[in-house]
Amino acid sequence: MKPAFSVIFLTTLIGAGQGLFLALFTHQSYALFGLLPMQSDAFYGYGSALAVLLLVGGLIASFFHLGRPERAWRSATQWRTSWLSREVIVLPAFMGVAFLFGVSHMSGYRPEILTLRGGLLIDLSVVLGVAGTMLAFALFVCTAMIYACLRFLREWHSPLTVLNYILMGGASGFTLAAFYAALAAPSQTNFFVSWAIIITFLAFAGRSASLARNARLKPKSTIQTAIGMKHPYIVQRSMGSMGGSFNTREFFHGKSEAFLRTIKPTFLILAFLAPLVLLAPFTSSPWLLGMAFILQYLGLLAERWFFFAQANHPQNLYYQTIG
Amino acid sequence: MTQLALVIDLNVCVGCHACVTSCKEWNTSGSAGPLFDERPYDANPTGTFFNRVQTFEMGKYPNSETLHFPKSCLHCEDPPCVPVCPTGASYKRKEDGIVLVDYDKCIGCKYCSWACPYGAREFDEKQKVMKKCTLCVDRIYDQSLAEIDRKPACVKACPTSARLFGDIHDPESEVSLAIREDGGYALMPEWGTHPANHYLPRRKTKLKIHKDELERADNPLKVDGQLPKPGKGDSSMDDVSAW
Numbered sequence: 001m002k003p004a005f006s007v008i009f010l011t012t013l014i015g016a017g018q019g020l021f022l023a024l025f026t027h028q029s030y031a032l033f034g035l036l037p038m039q040s041d042a043f044y045g046y047g048s049a050l051a052v053l054l055l056v057g058g059l060i061a062s063f064f065h066l067g068r069p070e071r072a073w074r075s076a077t078q079w080r081t082s083w084l085s086r087e088v089i090v091l092p093a094f095m096g097v098a099f100l101f102g103v104s105h106m107s108g109y110r111p112e113i114l115t116l117r118g119g120l121l122i123d124l125s126v127v128l129g130v131a132g133t134m135l136a137f138a139l140f141v142c143t144a145m146i147y148a149c150l151r152f153l154r155e156w157h158s159p160l161t162v163l164n165y166i167l168m169g170g171a172s173g174f175t176l177a178a179f180y181a182a183l184a185a186p187s188q189t190n191f192f193v194s195w196a197i198i199i200t201f202l203a204f205a206g207r208s209a210s211l212a213r214n215a216r217l218k219p220k221s222t223i224q225t226a227i228g229m230k231h232p233y234i235v236q237r238s239m240g241s242m243g244g245s246f247n248t249r250e251f252f253h254g255k256s257e258a259f260l261r262t263i264k265p266t267f268l269i270l271a272f273l274a275p276l277v278l279l280a281p282f283t284s285s286p287w288l289l290g291m292a293f294i295l296q297y298l299g300l301l302a303e304r305w306f307f308f309a310q311a312n313h314p315q316n317l318y319y320q321t322i323g
Numbered sequence: 324m325t326q327l328a329l330v331i332d333l334n335v336c337v338g339c340h341a342c343v344t345s346c347k348e349w350n351t352s353g354s355a356g357p358l359f360d361e362r363p364y365d366a367n368p369t370g371t372f373f374n375r376v377q378t379f380e381m382g383k384y385p386n387s388e389t390l391h392f393p394k395s396c397l398h399c400e401d402p403p404c405v406p407v408c409p410t411g412a413s414y415k416r417k418e419d420g421i422v423l424v425d426y427d428k429c430i431g432c433k434y435c436s437w438a439c440p441y442g443a444r445e446f447d448e449k450q451k452v453m454k455k456c457t458l459c460v461d462r463i464y465d466q467s468l469a470e471i472d473r474k475p476a477c478v479k480a481c482p483t484s485a486r487l488f489g490d491i492h493d494p495e496s497e498v499s500l501a502i503r504e505d506g507g508y509a510l511m512p513e514w515g516t517h518p519a520n521h522y523l524p525r526r527k528t529k530l531k532i533h534k535d536e537l538e539r540a541d542n543p544l545k546v547d548g549q550l551p552k553p554g555k556g557d558s559s560m561d562d563v564s565a566w
Contacts, residue, residue, distance in 0.1 A: 065432060065433075066430050066431055066432055067429075067431020067433075067446070067451030067452060068429065068430045068431045069430070071410070071428070072430055074410035074411075074412075074428055074430060075409035075410050075430055075432070076409075077410060077411055078406075078409050078410060081405075081406035081407070082407050082408060082409045082434075083407070084407065084409040084434055085409035085410075146434070149407070150403075150437060150438055151403075151514065152403075152440045152514050153437070220513050221511050221514075223379075225510070225511050225513055226510060226511060227379060227390065227392050227510070227522075228508045228509075228510055228522055228524070229379070229381060229390060229524075229525075231382060233381065233382055233383055234380070234381050235379065236377065236378070236379050236380075237378040237379060237380050237389070239375070240340075240343065240376050240377045240378075240394075241368075242367075243366070243367035243368040243369045244367070245369055245370070245371075245372070245375075246371065246436070246444075246445040246446045246448075247442045247445065250433065250446070251442070313437070313440075313442075314440040314441075314514075315439065315440060315441060315442030316442075318377060318441070318442050319442065
């Protein structure tokens with residue numbers, strides 16, 4: 001497939017935004033149970049503002065993918081069958097809840113909703129946090145299922161796709177949270193760094209597993225099944241057009257095999273190994289943690305490019321030779 | 324239920340592209356607006372077509388054969404492109420099984436083209452919406468046309484009648500008979516899309532002649548040879564002696 005930069009930025013930006021929100025609310029949940037010191041409202045408030053900014057950035061990027069962005073509202077109608085439509089509904093819902101979560105903290109408007117047995121006070125921000133967490137996971141699933149549900153794009157058609165979207169979004173979000181904490185609440189940095197290391201490592205394992213799986217895939221469709229002729233030696237002599245078409249532009253990345261081979265180790269190093277090396281000393285230096293996030297984000301951009309480029313669409317069997 | 328479809332006879336197609344030009348002419352002139360074309364008479368021409376004729380070569384020279392292969396939307400009975408559409412612009416008509424795009428609802432996200440294993444959909448770079456074969460839905464029901472003309476433009480154009488059009492759910496229709504009796508098959512059956520369009524394979528009429536058919540065992544000449552040969556001076560008799 002041809003990697004579209006709008007979609008690359010959409011998926012990586014909202015992934016980091018979702019991860020950052022999850023990191024902030026994970027911290028608040030720990031603090032709720034007295035496992036960590038509760039931070040100021042400003043810490044959670046500005047953090048979720050940053051998450052909302054990332055989500056808005058992703059949403060804006062997504063509009064560049066549309067030929068008719070003015071009709072985008074229509075895409076919320078087919079949620080019964082289309083994962084893309086479900087994403088279109090869940091993304092603004094999650095943005096709204098993340099925004100309200102931030103507002104609840106910033107304004108200090110946190111009325112008590114209920115008190116659990118044992119005296120645990122559940123206020124509005126906790127309710128919003130739980131709702132946001134569920135929506136964040138729902139959004140990961142929707143985004144990943146857009147790709148995983150296409151059964152003949154076999155590189156994508158795997159539960160690993162969903163798992164990796166969750167893990168890679170989570171990893172970048174927790175790394176960003178570590179950087180944010182180093183600036184805003186240095187005493188809490190190690191909490192975020194520990195989770196960032198764990199999730200980045202899991203994401204590395206998950207993505208490596210999907211790379212190993214894809215390397216072993218054998219194409220189901222062949223030129224023989226494409227045209228229904230049984231002959232071991234069939235070549236295309238003409239695709240029916242002299243200057244290419246939508247089919248030659250949309251479904252092939254247009255780069256050399258060597259370029260593809262370079263991108264793979266590049267993203268593995270940038271998205272997983274480099275951040276792990278920078279996070280491992282448990283530093284609270286904003287410089288190192290900022291660098292870890294930037295490298296990881298660049299790595300995830302490369303990862304997403306590779307994710308699209310690696311998927312081999314069966315329609316390419318019909319478009320091999322101009323002539 | 325009706326399922327309109329094309330049946331394309333690869334045994335007859337000569338690869339003349341008349342169906343391609345006729346399709347483009349009809350569909351670029353309709354009320355839905357022209358089909359996109361860029362640099363049509365220049366280097367690297369490109370544009371949106373609903374139908375393409377591709378050419379394949381089977382085997383290696385000198386034992387090779389050329390296969391012309393017209394390809395358009397197959398109007399799958401279980402179309403994977405329809406459920407993925409987020410706006411409902413892509414739909415399959417209940418009454419006749421034609422898969423269509425509502426150009427007024429399409430947001431141009433191209434997701435449906437990703438979901439089609441056949442590459443049957445082509446994006447219109449000018450109108451910024453997805454387009455595809457409509458089976459000439461604006462023609463086959465047009466009461467102002469003579470009945471014989473209520474067929475897709477490609478079918479009307481084919482000089483060798485390689486393209487048949489009809490309802491594949493009617494067991495007695497021309498297309499159903501062709502599929503049933505002439506070995507009609509579907510493309511990429513491995514994806515379970517159940518394409519409505521079918522292709523008829525190339526067929527060669529071969530005459531199998533056994534050796535005993537070349538040399539008749541009851542050849543009267545041979546029979547004659549087996550009769551007793553009397554001496555040259557002896558009397559001979561028809562049908563009793565060799566001479």
